[in-house]
Amino acid sequence: MNNFTFYSPTCFVFGRETENQAGSLVRRFGGTRVLIHYGGGSALRSGLIDRVRASLEGEGISSVLLGGVQPNPRSGLVYSGIDLCRSEGIDFILAVGGGSVIDSAKAIAAGTVYDGDFWDFYCGKRIEKALPVGTVLTISAAGSEGSPDSVITKEEGMFKRGASGDAVRPRFSVLNPALTETLPPHQTAAGITDIMAHLYERYLTNTAEVEVTDRLIEALLLTMIHEGPRVIADPHNYDARANIMWAGMMAHNNSCGVGRSQDWNSHNIEHELSALYDCAHGAGLAVTMPAVFSYVMEHDVMRFAQAAVRVWGCSMDFRHPEVTARAGIEAFRNFLVSIGMPKNFEELGAKEEDIPALVHALCWGNGRQGSISGFVTLNEEDCGKIYRMMV
Amino acid sequence: MNNFTFYSPTCFVFGRETENQAGSLVRRFGGTRVLIHYGGGSALRSGLIDRVRASLEGEGISSVLLGGVQPNPRSGLVYSGIDLCRSEGIDFILAVGGGSVIDSAKAIAAGTVYDGDFWDFYCGKRIEKALPVGTVLTISAAGSEGSPDSVITKEEGMFKRGASGDAVRPRFSVLNPALTETLPPHQTAAGITDIMAHLYERYLTNTAEVEVTDRLIEALLLTMIHEGPRVIADPHNYDARANIMWAGMMAHNNSCGVGRSQDWNSHNIEHELSALYDCAHGAGLAVTMPAVFSYVMEHDVMRFAQAAVRVWGCSMDFRHPEVTARAGIEAFRNFLVSIGMPKNFEELGAKEEDIPALVHALCWGNGRQGSISGFVTLNEEDCGKIYRMMV
Numbered sequence: 001m002n003n004f005t006f007y008s009p010t011c012f013v014f015g016r017e018t019e020n021q022a023g024s025l026v027r028r029f030g031g032t033r034v035l036i037h038y039g040g041g042s043a044l045r046s047g048l049i050d051r052v053r054a055s056l057e058g059e060g061i062s063s064v065l066l067g068g069v070q071p072n073p074r075s076g077l078v079y080s081g082i083d084l085c086r087s088e089g090i091d092f093i094l095a096v097g098g099g100s101v102i103d104s105a106k107a108i109a110a111g112t113v114y115d116g117d118f119w120d121f122y123c124g125k126r127i128e129k130a131l132p133v134g135t136v137l138t139i140s141a142a143g144s145e146g147s148p149d150s151v152i153t154k155e156e157g158m159f160k161r162g163a164s165g166d167a168v169r170p171r172f173s174v175l176n177p178a179l180t181e182t183l184p185p186h187q188t189a190a191g192i193t194d195i196m197a198h199l200y201e202r203y204l205t206n207t208a209e210v211e212v213t214d215r216l217i218e219a220l221l222l223t224m225i226h227e228g229p230r231v232i233a234d235p236h237n238y239d240a241r242a243n244i245m246w247a248g249m250m251a252h253n254n255s256c257g258v259g260r261s262q263d264w265n266s267h268n269i270e271h272e273l274s275a276l277y278d279c280a281h282g283a284g285l286a287v288t289m290p291a292v293f294s295y296v297m298e299h300d301v302m303r304f305a306q307a308a309v310r311v312w313g314c315s316m317d318f319r320h321p322e323v324t325a326r327a328g329i330e331a332f333r334n335f336l337v338s339i340g341m342p343k344n345f346e347e348l349g350a351k352e353e354d355i356p357a358l359v360h361a362l363c364w365g366n367g368r369q370g371s372i373s374g375f376v377t378l379n380e381e382d383c384g385k386i387y388r389m390m391v
Numbered sequence: 392m393n394n395f396t397f398y399s400p401t402c403f404v405f406g407r408e409t410e411n412q413a414g415s416l417v418r419r420f421g422g423t424r425v426l427i428h429y430g431g432g433s434a435l436r437s438g439l440i441d442r443v444r445a446s447l448e449g450e451g452i453s454s455v456l457l458g459g460v461q462p463n464p465r466s467g468l469v470y471s472g473i474d475l476c477r478s479e480g481i482d483f484i485l486a487v488g489g490g491s492v493i494d495s496a497k498a499i500a501a502g503t504v505y506d507g508d509f510w511d512f513y514c515g516k517r518i519e520k521a522l523p524v525g526t527v528l529t530i531s532a533a534g535s536e537g538s539p540d541s542v543i544t545k546e547e548g549m550f551k552r553g554a555s556g557d558a559v560r561p562r563f564s565v566l567n568p569a570l571t572e573t574l575p576p577h578q579t580a581a582g583i584t585d586i587m588a589h590l591y592e593r594y595l596t597n598t599a600e601v602e603v604t605d606r607l608i609e610a611l612l613l614t615m616i617h618e619g620p621r622v623i624a625d626p627h628n629y630d631a632r633a634n635i636m637w638a639g640m641m642a643h644n645n646s647c648g649v650g651r652s653q654d655w656n657s658h659n660i661e662h663e664l665s666a667l668y669d670c671a672h673g674a675g676l677a678v679t680m681p682a683v684f685s686y687v688m689e690h691d692v693m694r695f696a697q698a699a700v701r702v703w704g705c706s707m708d709f710r711h712p713e714v715t716a717r718a719g720i721e722a723f724r725n726f727l728v729s730i731g732m733p734k735n736f737e738e739l740g741a742k743e744e745d746i747p748a749l750v751h752a753l754c755w756g757n758g759r760q761g762s763i764s765g766f767v768t769l770n771e772e773d774c775g776k777i778y779r780m781m782v
Binding site for chain 1: 392393394395396397398399400401402403404405406407409568599600601602603604606607609610611613614617618630631633634635637638641646649650
């Protein structure tokens with residue numbers, strides 16, 4: 001195991017009606033004037049924003065609203081949010097929504113107290129300082145409620161890139177599984193896929209002897225396999241929603257990824273798809289992961305065989321472990337299709353003729369030097385082959 | 392899943408030579424004058440205390456030493472520590488040792504800033520305020536490095552009781568697996584047993600539909616089953632030590648126990664044994680758990696069958712699940728014996744004739760009203776039967 005530091009000082013308040021504690025939580029973590037950041041109108045229409053605002057007002061805390069965050073959140077709104085925070089004297093940002101809203105809130109939080117362009121953080125500069133952020137989560141997917149990470153798409157060039165820093169770890173996150181019951185099935189399934197991707201990205205490691213994190217990742221994957229179909233069959237299954245919500249946080253706060261190298265090539269390859277086609281990130285990952293895994297499987301057949309046996313219940317073919325490894329990837333693909341995820345470019349809305357542009361953006365965009373690295377280093381030719389496997 | 396709050400703001404610094412970061416960590420978390428609390432002479436003899444002290448001095452931080460913590464730490468030293476902290480103007484307590492040292496440090500931390508008798512906290516009063524505590528861990532076992540809990544034995548009456556409060560969660564914990572390589576095999580095995588007990592106490596729940604925490608607990612048990620024998624066979628297997636150390640923290644910081652009722656009857660039943668015979672807590676648990684589990688198995692046969700299949704690799708007897716459940720308990724007992732743990736009163740150094748006194752102390756001591764409650768409520772008769780099963 002590699003040396004590491006793990007610091008997750010987020011206070012998670014989990015369960016029914018916990019959004020009514022938003023006011024006392026903001027007060028506890030020092031906020032006095034709040035930007036409530038949200039996405040489309042559903043948080044308004046459902047009355048969630050009203051309940052959160054009432055909770056703040058109950059503590060004598062004033063707030064300003066900034067809605068309009070899109071899936072695959074854009075830099076334009078981040079710049080507006082930074083201006084608003086500065087002009088309104090905001091000292092706390094409360095994200096009410098899913099990963100896109102939280103990521104946008106984190107970008108605004110970092111940008112407000114930074115003299116330069118906030119995009120610097122998305123070109124590799126570590127976030128060292130930010131306004132405090134809290135969240136009221138409405139989608140189990142990105143894990144941003146417990147992570148130091150944020151992903152934003154820059155409109156000029158449509159680059160989708162990530163930034164990180166403990167300063168943007170949420171001070172608190174309110175996790176009420178009931179808030180996710182009204183999501184359309186496609187969004188629920190895309191969230192499930194995203195959570196499983198966060199687990200596989202950590203599973204694909206080149207660090208030896210990491211049994212504890214292997215087992216934790218497998219545990220969370222097994223949870224998703226059990227609960228995913230149950231929540232697709234019955235969107236109002238609170239317990240299934242609850243198990244998925246905690247798994248989604250645990251999948252990405254890195255308690256199961258410490259001390260090991262991680263992959264993240266599937267995320268990088270997918271980011272070009274959602275940047276170009278504005279598809280759901282999880283849907284893009286559903287198409288991307290089986291292709292990537294099949295392409296890199298030979299790098300460590302036994303790791304894929306282990307996942308096949310321990311997670312997917314495949315029988316081990318001791319003479320031909322690659323058969324078992326492949327069966328595990330196939331079982332994963334079938335699972336994703338069973339919950340309603342797309343399986344190829346066509347179903348995703350992507351186009352074969354765009355592959356050269358996708359490869360170029362992936363391997364050369366935003367400072368990259370012709371390849372992406374992770375479990376395996378992939379050059380332009382590799383990436384082109386992988387995109388073509390998805391057609 | 393039940394509503395819950397999970398807040399684990401401890402900074403874990405993990406890996407080789409990380410004890411040399413103690414000084415910068417104390418500074419980061421606000422300490423200027425430190426009590427270094429430790430146990431027997433091994434931390435001194437090995438040079439660990441010198442290295443930690445040098446690290447503090449490197450940051451210009453002065454320190455006072457207080458050693459002598461025994462296994463099953465006593466209230467007497469806590470009172471001395473409180474006096475010392477007050478007279479020396481201590482503002483940070485650094486525990487260098489295992490769970491006993493850390494628990495003693497937490498008691499001193501709470502008692503120093505409390506007007507009454509610190510034992511109030513061990514009679515049910517929540518710890519709301521304490522000096523900040525940091526740890527340099529030398530034994531994987533108690534999980535106190537990441538928990539809000541502390542267990543102390545009061546000399547008058549030899550009551551062993553627990554206290555809890557977020558105020559005594561360590562600000563940081565330095566986890567260097569190499570520091571555990573010199574432990575005698577019996578202590579290593581007792582630590583493994585304690586970690587597995589923390590997992591089983593959470594596993595035995597009456598809360599339905601808690602797949603995510605079931606799976607996480609199983610993952611950590613599987614890790615212990617894999618790594619336990621490896622570290623007993625080769626005490627210098629750093630990777631096995633590392634996996635056990637992270638599993639030990641995760642087993643008890645409650646990330647795998649949230650939102651579900653928990654048992655803790657095995658701990659309560661064992662505490663009377665280590666209080667009376669001063670045996671290693673883990674050794675006592677090794678004798679206690681199989682008896683308790685066999686006694687309460689019928690309360691939820693399917694839960695024990697699930698553990699048998701998922702954790703111990705037993706085949707499911709679908710017509711007679713109780714056979715599978717029993718096989719899982721037997722497999723656990725055999726595992727504990729295989730790593731060198733005792734299997735009965737005699738091997739533990741306990742005496743059958745003390746059972747009435749053990750039962751009385753357990754069921755009536757320190758404010759209890761004739762029974763203990765958890766997965767199943769156990770009265771005096773039940774507890775007597777359980778102790779007799781261990782003979």
